[in-house]
Amino acid sequence: MSLYPGLDAPRTKAYTTIWTGIFFIGLILGMAGLYTATKSVDYVWRWYQVPDYFYYLDTIETVSEIDGMISGIETKDGATLVTVKNPGETETYTLPTESLLAAKGDFIYAGDPIGSQKKWRPGLLLYGLWITLKASFLAIILALVIGILTGLMRISDNPALKWTAITYIELVRGSPLLVQLMIWYFVIGTLVNRLVMDLGFSKIPTLWFGILSLAIFTGAYTAEIVRAGVQSVNVGQMEAARSLGMSYFEAMRKVIMPQAINRILPALAGQFISLIKDSSLLGVISVRELTKITREVVTSSLQPFELWIVCAALYLVLTFGFSLLVQRLETRAM
Amino acid sequence: MIRAEQVNKYFYAPHEIHALKDASLHVASGEVVVILGPSGSGKSTFLRCLNRLEYAESGTISIDGADVLDPKANINTIRAEAGMVFQSFNLFPHKTVLENLTMAQMSVRKRSKAEADEKGMMLLKKVGISEKFNVYPNQLSGGQQQRVAIARSLAMDPKVILFDEPTSALDPEMVGEVLDVMKSLANEGMTMVVVTHEMGFAREVADRVIFMDAGRVIEEGTPEAFFNHPKNERTQTFLNQIL
Ligand SMILES: Nc1ncnc2c1ncn2[C@@H]1O[C@H](COP(=O)(O)OP(=O)(O)OP(=O)(O)O)[C@@H](O)[C@H]1O
Numbered sequence: 001m002s003l004y005p006g007l008d009a010p011r012t013k014a015y016t017t018i019w020t021g022i023f024f025i026g027l028i029l030g031m032a033g034l035y036t037a038t039k040s041v042d043y044v045w046r047w048y049q050v051p052d053y054f055y056y057l058d059t060i061e062t063v064s065e066i067d068g069m070i071s072g073i074e075t076k077d078g079a080t081l082v083t084v085k086n087p088g089e090t091e092t093y094t095l096p097t098e099s100l101l102a103a104k105g106d107f108i109y110a111g112d113p114i115g116s117q118k119k120w121r122p123g124l125l126l127y128g129l130w131i132t133l134k135a136s137f138l139a140i141i142l143a144l145v146i147g148i149l150t151g152l153m154r155i156s157d158n159p160a161l162k163w164t165a166i167t168y169i170e171l172v173r174g175s176p177l178l179v180q181l182m183i184w185y186f187v188i189g190t191l192v193n194r195l196v197m198d199l200g201f202s203k204i205p206t207l208w209f210g211i212l213s214l215a216i217f218t219g220a221y222t223a224e225i226v227r228a229g230v231q232s233v234n235v236g237q238m239e240a241a242r243s244l245g246m247s248y249f250e251a252m253r254k255v256i257m258p259q260a261i262n263r264i265l266p267a268l269a270g271q272f273i274s275l276i277k278d279s280s281l282l283g284v285i286s287v288r289e290l291t292k293i294t295r296e297v298v299t300s301s302l303q304p305f306e307l308w309i310v311c312a313a314l315y316l317v318l319t320f321g322f323s324l325l326v327q328r329l330e331t332r333a334m
Numbered sequence: 335m336i337r338a339e340q341v342n343k344y345f346y347a348p349h350e351i352h353a354l355k356d357a358s359l360h361v362a363s364g365e366v367v368v369i370l371g372p373s374g375s376g377k378s379t380f381l382r383c384l385n386r387l388e389y390a391e392s393g394t395i396s397i398d399g400a401d402v403l404d405p406k407a408n409i410n411t412i413r414a415e416a417g418m419v420f421q422s423f424n425l426f427p428h429k430t431v432l433e434n435l436t437m438a439q440m441s442v443r444k445r446s447k448a449e450a451d452e453k454g455m456m457l458l459k460k461v462g463i464s465e466k467f468n469v470y471p472n473q474l475s476g477g478q479q480q481r482v483a484i485a486r487s488l489a490m491d492p493k494v495i496l497f498d499e500p501t502s503a504l505d506p507e508m509v510g511e512v513l514d515v516m517k518s519l520a521n522e523g524m525t526m527v528v529v530t531h532e533m534g535f536a537r538e539v540a541d542r543v544i545f546m547d548a549g550r551v552i553e554e555g556t557p558e559a560f561f562n563h564p565k566n567e568r569t570q571t572f573l574n575q576i577l
């Protein structure tokens with residue numbers, strides 16, 4: 001109806017008010033229903049525990065490794081040097097002055113704390129969020145590059161380039177991401193890491209195989225979007241640019257691509273939002289991203305309701321943030 | 335300046351068309367040649383073959399001595415010498431008016447930004463829209479857009495400009511302003527090949543008129559001879575229909 005205003009009689013004010021009310025009543029009923037349902041299974045909500053998985057106060061103790069006497073306490077540049085001495089050995093520990101527990105002349109045993117300090121540390125969920133963010137960001141950049149190159153190859157008249165692009169696109173779009181992840185990790189990963197280790201380098205981290213497979217998967221879809229975008233730009237634009245003497249690639253880069261990207265931005269955004277969500281599959285190749293971390297935390301904390309809800313909310317923050325960013329780009333571009 | 339001999343062009347899709355049949359055209363430096371003819375007679379195709387926007391199957395075409403149909407020729411440098419003005423303007427919508435004029439100057443002619451800007455502003459003044467240098471093309475009227483397009487091709491200092499029905503997409507009241515710009519170009523001695531349906535322009539400005547029908551050039555002469563004493567029967571019917 002709102003798509004075609006004016007085709008029907010305008011709605012009355014009461015109509016709008018009543019149906020808005022019904023929406024909110026529905027929302028409240030839904031939430032109340034969920035709440036009573038959890039009550040009936042005796043679920044104890046412990047939301048207050050959730051912040052600990054983001055940031056928590058950690059106690060770090062400096063302990064002596066030997067028995068002995070504290071023979072010297074020296075303060076230098078805000079740090080304190082504590083020397084523990086016994087007839088056979090001497091050990092020196094450096095710790096922040098305010099965390100000092102021991103005094104000069106104290107006799108301590110191995111394992112006794114010399115100092116104790118409290119420090120805020122990022123929790124597991126934050127770590128998982130960071131890995132998801134990192135993997136998604138790198139994969140999006142890579143997918144964009146792959147997509148633009150492959151999209152251009154796809155419309156090239158060079159058979160080698162064109163058929164390479166078609167083969168890649170069809171191959172990747174023809175199987176599930178989960179299966180591709182397995183192939184990247186267990187097949188390609190094993191082969192590559194064997195090779196790399198034979199050459200005397202250290203193994204490539206699993207995260208990289210995950211990022212690569214996400215990028216290659218999304219790149220195929222991006223290529224088709226890019227191709228459609230380029231083809232949607234009027235041929236007259238290319239003709240105008242070429243008749244000014246610009247080369248094909250120059251015209252592509254300066255005239256066609258900017259217009260194409262502008263048009264495909266919403267479709268690209270959708271694809272990359274899918275990528276962010278698909279990164280949750282990286283857990284199966286033991287990348288500790290948000291979903292896998294949540295599963296770990298649920299196992300240890302036994303608070304699945306809160307944690308899975310928080311996990312979903314965090315993905316929502318990422319995807320929503322991303323689409324806001326794209327919207328900014330879109331309004332700037334035109 | 336332009337020599338096109340026995341040019342043949344076929345289109346194969348959607349069905350085979352022999353669009354140009356042994357079409358020839360010579361344009362001397364400083365000359366204004368107008369191509370007339372009924373719709374579908376191959377005027378645009380002929381014009382587009384001249385700077386290789388369409389690749390002619392046979393014949394020879396040269397612009398200022400450079401062989402256009404030689405696959406090894408650097409077509410980009412040849413095209414830079416032959417400006418083109420389209421019926422649908424084809425301005426770059428994502429660039430401002432001035433950027434439309436400076437982009438190719440910088441990338442093809444390798445001019446500095448300052449040089450290109452200066453030249454661009456000079457040309458915008460010449461076509462009478464220098465105050466709009468900073469707006470985007472879609473904020474201009476059709477006539478203004480076409481004048482920017484003419485300025486854009488002038489910015490490359492071309493030896494010849496090809497016009498493909500530059501006023502056909504314009505509202506009647508804007509045709510005049512574009513024709514005026516073209517007239518002043520002709521008076522300055524610019525070499526021009528113009529496909530148009532504006533008979534007034536042909537009569538007044540053309541040094542020579544060429545008439546095409548069904549892919550052939552069937553009559554050629556001064557505007558005076560062409561309009562007053564057409565030799566060919568097809569030309570006579572055409573002139574009767576439109577005059
Ligand atoms: N890209 C193309 N593909 C297939 N056929 C084409 C193509 N361009 C032109 N033709 C055909 O070639 C013939 C000549 O077309 P052209 O556009 O040169 O005519 P024109 O004289 O410019 O006509 P108009 O006055 O309508 O612009 C027509 O039969 C047309 O259908």
Ligand SMILES: [Mg+2]
Pocket residue numbers: 377378379499
């Ligand atoms: Mg035409």
